[in-house]
């Protein structure tokens with residue numbers, strides 16, 4: 001599938017659609033499982049450090065022009081989802097700056113299901129309302145979402161009874177039906193079956209015609225190779241490479257083979 | 269606020285490091301207002317999901333505070349050596365207790381509204397103040413079904429009716445504004461100290477005892493001297509619940525101090541709670 005040809009082209013001199021400038025993000029978790037007043041008092045007595053910091057992103061910078069579809073690859077815990085949250089504006093950067101031109105897709109993958117006691121439809125409606133759509137728009141959208149996800153009457157059944165594939169079908173369907181300018185898809189399809197994957201790929205291709213940019217986080221390197229014309233490889237919060245999908249995948253695969261210690265970019 | 273892809277064409281979002289500070293208020297509250305339907309739907313679906321789990325559902329919302337009122341009623345009868353005060357006392361008790369339950373319910377569900385918001389907060393960008401406000405809406409809709417019970421008890425107790433009773437709506441308004449503020453305050457505290465919600469039941473129990481619920485404002489005239497004078501100023505519910513009961517049950521016009529203190533507490537709590545919340549909310553996501 002050659003998406004790059006159907007996509008929008010940047011006009012000369014146009015600022016990047018997404019500009020990430022030296023962004024670092026630090027999660028602050030406490031040593032205790034949950035921070036409590038009791039433990040805060042106990043800690044005060046012993047003078048220990050209160051927070052355990054996880055540097056999920058360290059000084060990441062890149063620009064994305066109109067019409068790009070960017071694949072993001074990297075090991076588990078590399079910081080891919082964190083980067084998506086930063087672009088969506090959910091996580092403020094601890095330092096640096098993110099600039100985004102256009103409306104972000106309403107829900108990141110697996111954004112639905114935030115209340116597993118509610119039905120799929122209720123979750124879709126809530127997600128749409130939270131993203132600022134009106135009730136009328138959202139109710140109409142929910143129909144389209146249900147139809148696309150092909151989960152039948154399960155749309156009106158509590159999400160907790162879904163299989164993981166059904167869950168992802170719904171999540172994917174939600175993120176592509178909110179008319180985003182910029183589409184963020186975080187591992188949408190790992191549990192989808194073959195027929196849904198085909199349908200989803202076709203939908204993404206279609207969306208690329210109207211969307212300004214797409215970000216696809218995937219552990220399926222083939223999906224990234226097929227769908228994307230630009231790629232980022234992130235490792236332990238650092239941006240290792242920003243290049244064509246083929247080059248990034250080659251470097252990443254090599255890196256996985258030889259192991260972290262033996263690897264240098266010059267090996268390529 | 270229907271939006272299409274075109275009218276947002278040049279929308280530029282800039283995300284920069286969080287600084288403890290209050291965001292520009294006008295756009296913030298405009299965004300909050302634009303998403304009010306979300307808060308309503310969030311609270312509605314929460315109630316629906318909770319009700320499917322119990323057979324009695326709505327009925328329980330009425331039964332629970334009523335049973336509690338009966339327990340306190342008998343407790344008072346025992347403490348007073350058999351003088352229960354009859355139906356008027358029970359009506360007085362339920363009137364105050366139902367409203368108190370609304371405030372206490374807003375406090376406990378408000379406290380867990382952000383930390384319990386998990387995925388919604390991790391994956392979506394919206395003014396977070398909607399979460400504690402939705403919790404207050406939920407508590408409000410648990411409070412409403414108790415009103416007919418209160419009216420019934422009012423009838424049974426033989427208390428009269430008067431136009432001044434309509435003014436009691438003002439005190440309901442105070443209670444709602446106050447509840448929104450305290451829900452936001454506790455939601456913020458809960459993010460930094462996860463055992464806030466475990467302290468709450470003890471805190472609200474004490475608050476219940478010092479508020480004019482198990483005792484009536486006019487009972488204590490002249491008793492406890494300075495202590496009661498202090499309580500009257502520092503306890504927001506003294507004025508809010510006291511004024512509500514005086515008006516709605518007895519049709520007695522509360523003193524000017526009650527009107528003023530109720531309004532002052534409602535506004536102060538709302539402003540302090542929501543400003544504290546707004547100044548910290550960008551920091552919540554990395555601490556969940």
Ligand SMILES: Nc1ncnc2c1ncn2[C@@H]1O[C@H](COP(=O)(O)OP(=O)(O)OP(=O)(O)O)[C@@H](O)[C@H]1O
Nearest residue numbers: 027029054056075076077078079080081082083556
């Ligand atoms: N809510 C959180 N609180 C604290 N630390 C977190 C939180 N979310 C993620 N992290 C940490 O941040 C780092 C990056 O996590 P992230 O979810 O971005 O990884 P990822 O690249 O999406 O991984 P995966 O491929 O498994 O989805 C990890 O070390 C993780 O432990």
Ligand SMILES: [Mg+2]
Nearest residue numbers: 080081082186
């Ligand atoms: Mg992830």
